[in-house]
Amino acid sequence: MTPRLRLRRAPERPERPPVGYKIAHAMLSADGSRVGFRGVSLGSDIVYGPIDEAECAYGRRHRAPSRWCACGFYALHRDLDAIELTCATEYRNAVLLEVLVLGRYERHERGLRFERQRVTRVAVGRCACGLPAQGLTDSGEGIPGWRALVSVCGECVGHRPWLEFAAYAQRAGGRLVAVCDDRLPPTTSHVQPAAGTAPAPFPTVDDDALVPQLAAEAALLQARLDWFQVQLARLTGEAG
Numbered sequence: 001m002t003p004r005l006r007l008r009r010a011p012e013r014p015e016r017p018p019v020g021y022k023i024a025h026a027m028l029s030a031d032g033s034r035v036g037f038r039g040v041s042l043g044s045d046i047v048y049g050p051i052d053e054a055e056c057a058y059g060r061r062h063r064a065p066s067r068w069c070a071c072g073f074y075a076l077h078r079d080l081d082a083i084e085l086t087c088a089t090e091y092r093n094a095v096l097l098e099v100l101v102l103g104r105y106e107r108h109e110r111g112l113r114f115e116r117q118r119v120t121r122v123a124v125g126r127c128a129c130g131l132p133a134q135g136l137t138d139s140g141e142g143i144p145g146w147r148a149l150v151s152v153c154g155e156c157v158g159h160r161p162w163l164e165f166a167a168y169a170q171r172a173g174g175r176l177v178a179v180c181d182d183r184l185p186p187t188t189s190h191v192q193p194a195a196g197t198a199p200a201p202f203p204t205v206d207d208d209a210l211v212p213q214l215a216a217e218a219a220l221l222q223a224r225l226d227w228f229q230v231q232l233a234r235l236t237g238e239a240g
């Protein structure tokens with residue numbers, strides 16, 4: 001391999017792994033034994049573990065990230081950029097992940113595309129009732145083999161099974177922390193508010209719902225365009 005085909009600014013062994021931020025759906029395996037994360041865009045049918053390697057979202061057999069494929073893990077440099085995505089109607093129940101970027105990676109203007117990640121922090125919004133969340137419970141949604149989780153407080157969980165933050169972290173291997181973060185929107189699940197409290201307003205969907213969706217896609221596209229520009233510059237001999 002010639003030097004000009006190497007991944008841009010991708011040292012094999014950085015002294016400290018870069019940190020990135022992303023949103024994902026928190027998942028629990030059907031038997032309740034494993035915690036996972038489902039992406040919100042590219043490769044959203046794949047559930048990753050707390051420490052995992054990116055599979056090609058297009059089902060190709062190659063290591064990610066590859067020069068000729070858009071797959072791999074993506075994360076943003078700033079947590080606020082990831083939090084902004086949770087304004088989008090369909091991402092309201094997504095959690096904010098802080099990840100250590102492991103393995104090969106590419107650094108882009110707004111974020112990173114990389115091979116391996118370790119989730120170190122899972123942040124959720126408040127319970128639908130407005131109280132700080134204390135754990136996670138079944139959202140009523142999911143994909144075959146995996147239930148989606150949403151934040152819940154000890155008042156609203158009632159008799160349903162749930163994982164308090166410490167138990168959730170333990171289920172995830174004990175190497176991450178789970179917390180309630182007020183910068184995220186409260187969950188919009190169908191959790192019934194505790195007795196004596198006003199019901200949370202039902203989320204409305206209007207014509208503007210498409211705008212945050214596009215913003216989320218734009219964040220990913222920006223990373224990809226960035227990448228294509230580098231490839232193009234290399235092919236035309238303008239590598240910097």
Ligand SMILES: [Zn+2]
Pocket residue numbers: 055056057058059060062064066069070071072
């Ligand atoms: Zn691929």
Ligand SMILES: [Zn+2]
Pocket residue numbers: 127128129130131152153154155156157193194
């Ligand atoms: Zn509650």
